[in-house]
Amino acid sequence: MQIRRVAVVGTGYVGLTTGACLAALGHRVVCxxxxxxxxxRLRRGEVDILEPRLPELVREGLDSGRLEFIRDARAAVAAADVVFLCLPTPMGVGGAAD
Ligand SMILES: NC(=O)c1ccc[n+]([C@@H]2O[C@H](COP(=O)([O-])OP(=O)(O)OC[C@H]3O[C@@H](n4cnc5c(N)ncnc54)[C@H](O)[C@@H]3O)[C@@H](O)[C@H]2O)c1
Structure with missing residues (x-):
């Protein structure tokens, strides 16, 4: 299957690096x-995470049109072939993973 579009939900340390690297590899990514x-901030190319080359990869992705940032996870996921959930995992009652 050809991957046309990737959705990344959550743009923290895991999601932003995942999305930016996949866009650099040529995929169309919606975060x-x-x-x-x-x-x-990310739409302006402002990265507040310290990772080597991450700001450059985000800038390249934005300029190429392969990397996009939105608030609507439902829309991102609806059009995606592959979805990465890069979200916090809060604890439920009793401390177990929710
Ligand atoms: N950072 C690491 O080194 C690391 C390592 C292993 C596992 N993890 C796991 O990966 C996951 C993500 O970690 P992280 O460090 O990127 O977290 P983070 O806190 O840096 O980023 C999480 C992002 O998700 C967003 N978010 C929260 N709820 C959302 C929702 N409902 N819809 C869309 N976005 C939402 C937040 O605004 C935030 O930007 C966590 O489950 C964490 O435990 C992280």
């Missing part, structure tokens, strides 16, 4: 995050 300010 979704509920944090409006983070999405706005």
């Amino acid at each position: 979704a995050d509920t944090d409006r300010h983070k999405v706005e």
Whole structure:
């Protein structure tokens, strides 16, 4: 199967690096995050995570049109062939993974 579009939900340490690297490899990637300010910053190419070359990869992805940041995870997932969930895993009652 040819992968046409990837969705990444959560643009923290895991999601942003995953999305930026997949875009650099040539995939079309839509990253979704509920944090409006983070999405706005990433759309401007502003990266607040310390990873070598990450700001450059994000900039390249934005400029190429292969990397996009949105707030609506449902829309990102609906059009995707592959979905990466890069979200916090809060504990449920009793401390077990929710
Ligand atoms: N960072 C690591 O080194 C590491 C290593 C192993 C596993 N993990 C796991 O990977 C997952 C992600 O970790 P991280 O470090 O990237 O977390 P993070 O806190 O840096 O990023 C999580 C992002 O998800 C967003 N988010 C939260 N709820 C959301 C929702 N409902 N829809 C869309 N976006 C939402 C937050 O705004 C945030 O930007 C966690 O489950 C973590 O335990 C992380």
